[in-house]
Amino acid sequence: MSFWKILRVLTTNACNYKCVFCHNEGQDKFNGSNSEFLKFEDFKIIIQSLEDTELKEVQFSGGEPFMNPETLKMIQWLNDNTNLEIGCATNTQFFTDETITALSKTRINLHIQFPTYDKVRFKSITKSDLYDSLILNLSKLRKENVSFSLNYVLLTPNIDDFKHLLPFLYDNTISLKLLPYVNDKTLKHNEFQKEIIPFLDSISCQHENQNNGSLKWWIKTPSDKVITIKYINSPCFKFEFGICKNYAEIRLTPNLEIQSCLINTEGNLKLDFDLTHENKKHIKDIFETSWMNFTHC
Numbered sequence: 001m002s003f004w005k006i007l008r009v010l011t012t013n014a015c016n017y018k019c020v021f022c023h024n025e026g027q028d029k030f031n032g033s034n035s036e037f038l039k040f041e042d043f044k045i046i047i048q049s050l051e052d053t054e055l056k057e058v059q060f061s062g063g064e065p066f067m068n069p070e071t072l073k074m075i076q077w078l079n080d081n082t083n084l085e086i087g088c089a090t091n092t093q094f095f096t097d098e099t100i101t102a103l104s105k106t107r108i109n110l111h112i113q114f115p116t117y118d119k120v121r122f123k124s125i126t127k128s129d130l131y132d133s134l135i136l137n138l139s140k141l142r143k144e145n146v147s148f149s150l151n152y153v154l155l156t157p158n159i160d161d162f163k164h165l166l167p168f169l170y171d172n173t174i175s176l177k178l179l180p181y182v183n184d185k186t187l188k189h190n191e192f193q194k195e196i197i198p199f200l201d202s203i204s205c206q207h208e209n210q211n212n213g214s215l216k217w218w219i220k221t222p223s224d225k226v227i228t229i230k231y232i233n234s235p236c237f238k239f240e241f242g243i244c245k246n247y248a249e250i251r252l253t254p255n256l257e258i259q260s261c262l263i264n265t266e267g268n269l270k271l272d273f274d275l276t277h278e279n280k281k282h283i284k285d286i287f288e289t290s291w292m293n294f295t296h297c
């Protein structure tokens with residue numbers, strides 16, 4: 001491998017939730033007035049500049065990416081003009097029926113932020129009242145055949161809240177990604193795996209170490225369908241640089257910074273010149289330099 005495999009495109013730093021665990025992908029926290037939006041034309045030139053590289057996948061994120069009014073257009077353009085895999089982390093709260101129909105005509109796979117199945121806890125985590133709207137959007141997405149799974153952040157090693165979510169996943173045949181909460185404290189005492197791994201082993205019919213930092217379980221539902229649960233063990237806990245480099249994901253921020261490490265942003269490069277067709281080689285060079293410079297945590 002000699003280049004980035006995944007481009008994570010942060011289309012904005014703004015979000016309508018205020019989740020306690022949010023790292024905002026390493027960007028400055030949104031304070032209600034410092035919003036930044038990636039422009040569609042800049043995005044298009046960047047993707048065109050990288051067309052002869054080993055890039056395989058674009059994952060949209062934020063903030064809440066759909067607060068940028070051009071995110072849907074970026075997804076549609078990527079769908080119609082490239083063969084890249086397309087994913088998007090979203091809380092769905094800016095989806096209209098038209099958005100859902102438009103997404104159903106693309107190959108996107110959504111990763112939907114699902115903090116808890118408990119309505120009161122949902123409000124305390126996100127500081128929003130939008131629980132019912134999230135549940136409604138999930139059923140609309142399912143009806144329109146938009147592919148999605150849920151992202152659930154494990155805030156502490158305690159898995160009681162997660163257990164309450166399981167019947168909902170079974171009833172609706174929804175798969176889930178579990179993400180341990182990474183902060184200064186949990187980085188020092190990573191105890192997340194103590195309860196969750198034996199529990200998932202005990203209810204699954206198959207499991208696999210995917211050798212890229214994630215563990216995956218297949219679970220049979222009471223109605224004999226199968227869902228999967230993935231545990232994403234952040235390489236940052238033990239500064240496992242080899243796993244991180246092998247994952248090969250680079251971030252593009254709304255203000256056009258190129259960010260290779262989530263924790264240490266000192267080495268970020270910036271596309272601080274006009275993003276025009278004439279400068280496509282220059283854009284590609286910057287991404288190549290960031291790959292070469294990415295040598296340690």
Ligand code: SF4
Pocket residue numbers: 235236239240241244245260261262263264296297
């Ligand atoms: S390089 Fe950065 S993102 Fe990767 S494992 Fe090290 S600290 Fe984490």
